[in-house]
Amino acid sequence: MSKADNETNIQARSRSSKFLKDIGIYAIGNIGSKIITFLMVPMYTYFIHDTSDFGYYDLCLTVCLLLIPFVTVQLRDGAFRFLLDCDDEEQRRRIVTFVSHTMVTTVAVSCVIAAIMAIFTNIGYLGYALGLLIAMSLQEVYSQVFRGLGNNRAFVTVGILSALGIGLLSILFVAGLHWGIKGIFLANILARVLALVVVEARVRLITRNTHWSLSAGQVGRDILRYTLPLLPGSLCWWLTGSSDRLFITHFLGLDVNGVYAVAIRFTGIINTLAIIFYQAWQETAILQYNSPDRDRFFSKMFNSYIFLLALILVGYVFMLKINYGWLVADEYKESLNYIYPLGLSAVIFALAAFFDMGYQCAKDTPRTLPAIILAATVNVILNFVLIKPLGVYGVIVTQLMTYLVLFIYRWHDMKRYFTLKTEKRVIIPIVVTLLSALPFYMSQIIVVDIIYMVAAIAVTAWVCRQELQEQILAKITKTAHRTK
Numbered sequence: 001m002s003k004a005d006n007e008t009n010i011q012a013r014s015r016s017s018k019f020l021k022d023i024g025i026y027a028i029g030n031i032g033s034k035i036i037t038f039l040m041v042p043m044y045t046y047f048i049h050d051t052s053d054f055g056y057y058d059l060c061l062t063v064c065l066l067l068i069p070f071v072t073v074q075l076r077d078g079a080f081r082f083l084l085d086c087d088d089e090e091q092r093r094r095i096v097t098f099v100s101h102t103m104v105t106t107v108a109v110s111c112v113i114a115a116i117m118a119i120f121t122n123i124g125y126l127g128y129a130l131g132l133l134i135a136m137s138l139q140e141v142y143s144q145v146f147r148g149l150g151n152n153r154a155f156v157t158v159g160i161l162s163a164l165g166i167g168l169l170s171i172l173f174v175a176g177l178h179w180g181i182k183g184i185f186l187a188n189i190l191a192r193v194l195a196l197v198v199v200e201a202r203v204r205l206i207t208r209n210t211h212w213s214l215s216a217g218q219v220g221r222d223i224l225r226y227t228l229p230l231l232p233g234s235l236c237w238w239l240t241g242s243s244d245r246l247f248i249t250h251f252l253g254l255d256v257n258g259v260y261a262v263a264i265r266f267t268g269i270i271n272t273l274a275i276i277f278y279q280a281w282q283e284t285a286i287l288q289y290n291s292p293d294r295d296r297f298f299s300k301m302f303n304s305y306i307f308l309l310a311l312i313l314v315g316y317v318f319m320l321k322i323n324y325g326w327l328v329a330d331e332y333k334e335s336l337n338y339i340y341p342l343g344l345s346a347v348i349f350a351l352a353a354f355f356d357m358g359y360q361c362a363k364d365t366p367r368t369l370p371a372i373i374l375a376a377t378v379n380v381i382l383n384f385v386l387i388k389p390l391g392v393y394g395v396i397v398t399q400l401m402t403y404l405v406l407f408i409y410r411w412h413d414m415k416r417y418f419t420l421k422t423e424k425r426v427i428i429p430i431v432v433t434l435l436s437a438l439p440f441y442m443s444q445i446i447v448v449d450i451i452y453m454v455a456a457i458a459v460t461a462w463v464c465r466q467e468l469q470e471q472i473l474a475k476i477t478k479t480a481h482r483t484k
Contacts, residue, residue: 040170041265045329047174051258057181058261060125062245064133069234071106071137074227075099076144082223083148084286091219096145096209098216103141107134128185135192142196146205154203158195165191229366236376240402244395247383252391260392262328263335266320267342273312274350289361299421302354307464309347310429311457314436317343318453322446340440341396348403355410358417375406429460
């Protein structure tokens with residue numbers, strides 16, 4: 001092996017080692033918070049007997065997810081991206097100050113609009129929904145500020161404290177005081193705000209870097225040029241990923257949406273695991289975008305990601321099926337039928353999101369729009385066509401087709417930024433994943449489900465043993481360097 005090849009391998013292992021470290025950091029925050037959220041679902045289903053009530057809360061949450069990008073002006077992405085590149089202390093202060101100025105303005109505008117709506121309309125829980133919108137917006141933006149300033153521990157701690165607070169306050173408000181969905185609203189609002197306040201009181205990154213008299217100058221305009229093209233994209237993302245609840249509520253009713261919302265909560269675990277990878281990959285991809293062996297490194301990560309998602313999907317959906325009987329109340333058990341296809345759609349979306357790094361690395365966010373607009377158009381059309389004849393399954397098929405269209409488009413569009421080479425053996429985990437639908441729906445025997453799950457995981461793990469060995473080697477190499 002030549003000296004150049006040896007150095008390249010060392011660099012690759014170093015990048016892999018950092019990537020694994022980042023995954024570990026983000027996993028602590030995301031998995032811990034999602035476990036608590038996961039545990040809340042059975043409690044909600046047992047104490048909120050009317051599925052339409054839970055469906056209404058889920059509808060309010062869906063609308064909040066639509067509005068968050070507009071309240072935050074997508075500073076969630078812009079703050080992190082510009083802070084990550086910034087080495088100048090003065091420039092960092094300008095970025096954080098610009099974020100704070102913008103958030104104060106947008107929150108004030110949101111309150112005024114909500115007050116006007118309260119006068120002329122009679123929307124249930126409007127004040128609680130506004131509080132949730134503001135709390136989620138602040139947490140989204142300032143968590144990314146912590147991350148962009150290099151304090152991943154603060155970023156993770158906000159997520160953990162927020163989830164822990166939601167869990168404890170939900171037990172108090174929903175199980176203890178029997179406040180129903182009002183309790184869920186209050187638990188989410190108070191926990192998110194308190195988590196942010198507690199962490200900021202300790203690290204003082206926001207207060208130390210915010211100077212209200214400081215002008216953002218050119219960097220503010222640059223951030224807006226980066227984030228504003230993301231706004232129409234966020235609307236399309238919402239149409240693609242969250243509007244299904246509106247279609248279900250309109251055509252099938254709030255009670256059906258309540259059952260569907262439980263399935264979404266459970267498959268959200270897969271999304272969380274994908275987010276862990278995405279957050280670690282986001283930082284690594286941006287930093288390694290200009291490296292000479294970028295295409296090789298990106299290809300390796302993509303192939304490994306396919307194996308990882310296949311293992312997660314098969315293992316998770318079957319474990320969920322085996323334990324579903326005691327996880328939810330009888331009124332919500334129909335949601336099990338939606339778990340597998342929703343999990344599959346989450347996997348396809350995660351693969352499509354991998355390609356998003358090309359736009360972020362090149363700061364070419366306007367190019368995100370064509371694919372998202374296409375996906376949103378497909379989503380809306382198919383929902384209208386399929387929901388009446390197929391019911392909830394029409395929404396699920398629509399989601400699968402939407403993400404598949406997005407994946408195919410981005411696969412071709414990413415060639416302008418980097419070239420990926422897929423290995424032939426990735427077909428095996430793909431086939432295993434698709435065939436898993438048969439035993440998931442046809443088997444009624446727990447032993448059969450366990451045998452299939454173990455066999456499918458074993459086959460996929462055996463095929464990707466090379467990736468596992470390389471990651472272990474990276475850890476061993478890192479440990480050896482430390483001991484020298």
